[in-house]
Amino acid sequence: xxxxxxxxxxxxxxxxxxxxxxxxxxxxxxxxxxxxxxxxxxxxxxxxxxxxxxxxxxxxxxxxxxxxxxxxxxxxxxxxxxxxxxxxxxxxxxxxxxxxxxxxxxxxxxxxxxxxxxxxxxxxxxxxxxx
Numbered sequence: 344x345x346x347x348x349x350x351x352x353x354x355x356x357x358x359x360x361x362x363x364x365x366x367x368x369x370x371x372x373x374x375x376x377x378x379x380x381x382x383x384x385x386x387x388x389x390x391x392x393x394x395x396x397x398x399x400x401x402x403x404x405x406x407x408x409x410x411x412x413x414x415x416x417x418x419x420x421x422x423x424x425x426x427x428x429x430x431x432x433x434x435x436x437x438x439x440x441x442x443x444x445x446x447x448x449x450x451x452x453x454x455x456x457x458x459x460x461x462x463x464x465x466x467x468x469x470x471x472x473x474x
Contacts, residue, residue: 346396352440353392359433360385374433381434388441395448402451411449417442 363377375381391413398406421438424430 349392349395349444352437352444353389356385356389356392356437356441359437360389375431376434384438388438392441392444395444400451402448407449407451410445414442414445414449417445 359375360382363375364382391410395410402410417438421430421435421442425432425435
């Protein structure tokens with residue numbers, strides 16, 4: 344289910360990026376920004392979500408820290424820009440959706456972390472038994 348949500352979000356980001364870059368200026372600019380910075384942010388988020396599909400859990404602590412920082416920064420930026428009327432509504436909804444996905448992936452399920460700790464404990468016990 345998680346992969347379906349990530350792939351669907353990537354597809355929607357790609358659709359909005361293509362539509363605002365190559366589409367007609369009918370109705371859509373009212374909902375999504377067509378400037379280069381918005382396009383770059385969407386492409387970067389597609390790449391980051393693609394990394395989540397490629398890198399299997401359990402992920403490293405460094406990657407989880409980066410995901411948490413990007414999620415917090417994205418949420419903060421959307422809140423500020425939306426309150427100042429600098430961001431279109433569809434962009435805001437998409438960015439908040441990506442921020443939620445990144446936050447969930449940064450936290451990771453306790454079961455994944457528990458299995459990692461068990462593996463670490465098993466390796467440590469094997470080293471103790473050998474010595």
